[in-house]
Amino acid sequence: MRRVLVVHASRHGGTAGIAEKIGAVLRADGVDAVVEPAARMPDPSDFDACVIGAGVYMGSWVKDGVDYLERYAPRLAGRPVWLFSSGPLPGSSKEAVDADDPYEGALGPAEGPGSGGRKKVEALSALFGPREHHVFQGAYDPKDPPKTISERLVRLMPASKDILPPGDFRDWDAIAAWAHRIASEVAQPVPLG
Numbered sequence: 709m710r711r712v713l714v715v716h717a718s719r720h721g722g723t724a725g726i727a728e729k730i731g732a733v734l735r736a737d738g739v740d741a742v743v744e745p746a747a748r749m750p751d752p753s754d755f756d757a758c759v760i761g762a763g764v765y766m767g768s769w770v771k772d773g774v775d776y777l778e779r780y781a782p783r784l785a786g787r788p789v790w791l792f793s794s795g796p797l798p799g800s801s802k803e804a805v806d807a808d809d810p811y812e813g814a815l816g817p818a819e820g821p822g823s824g825g826r827k828k829v830e831a832l833s834a835l836f837g838p839r840e841h842h843v844f845q846g847a848y849d850p851k852d853p854p855k856t857i858s859e860r861l862v863r864l865m866p867a868s869k870d871i872l873p874p875g876d877f878r879d880w881d882a883i884a885a886w887a888h889r890i891a892s893e894v895a896q897p898v899p900l901g
């Protein structure tokens with residue numbers, strides 16, 4: 709049975725929920741899936757493939773996710789890896805701006821001001837070449853207290869109601885469809901090198 713490691717970097721649980729769903733779909737499709745937080749730094753070496761996802765805050769991946777890629781990029785090279793970002797909230801100013809560029813809505817522009825977080829993830833991904841980097845809509849519950857000072861400050865801004873629409877916008881059907889696709893790709897025989 710193929711073994712897949714699903715790693716998540718989540719500040720408020722939204723991304724963790726997406727990772728758990730991906731794990732459940734993979735298991736239902738006959739894959740031995742293990743779901744772990746990035747902070748535990750699970751070693752990908754024992755797995756046939758990896759799925760790694762992070763929540764996005766102010767255009768950057770949650771730090772544990774970046775740390776995970778930094779630590780394991782060399783070991784991820786040579787095995788199938790899928791990345792996902794969990795971010796945009798519908799109606800927020802961060803929602804997809806350019807339909808041809810799905811990352812812009814979550815991680816910001818490819819160049820210029822506000823491109824730092826995206827450049828970091830892209831530079832690390834280039835070290836192992838993921839099969840895909842998918843963007844899923846996220847969730848925001850204003851009653852869940854902020855976990856960092858910068859998050860607290862953004863929430864205090866008068867415009868925060870416009871840039872942070874509350875609600876759970878995770879598209880479970882889209883997440884399940886993506887996980888089914890990963891399961892079918894993982895089931896393909898590995899070409900002999």
Ligand SMILES: Cc1cc2nc3c(=O)[nH]c(=O)nc-3n(C[C@H](O)[C@H](O)[C@H](O)COP(=O)(O)O)c2cc1C
Pocket residue numbers: 717718719720721722723724762763764765766767768794795796797802813814815845846847848858859862863872
């Ligand atoms: C202060 C704040 C800033 C955010 N910044 C972004 C952003 O830059 N891009 C984006 O796509 N989503 C942004 N979001 C939405 C989050 O990514 C979304 O809530 C996500 O589901 C959080 O994942 P988590 O619950 O796993 O931490 C932001 C949310 C908050 C509260």
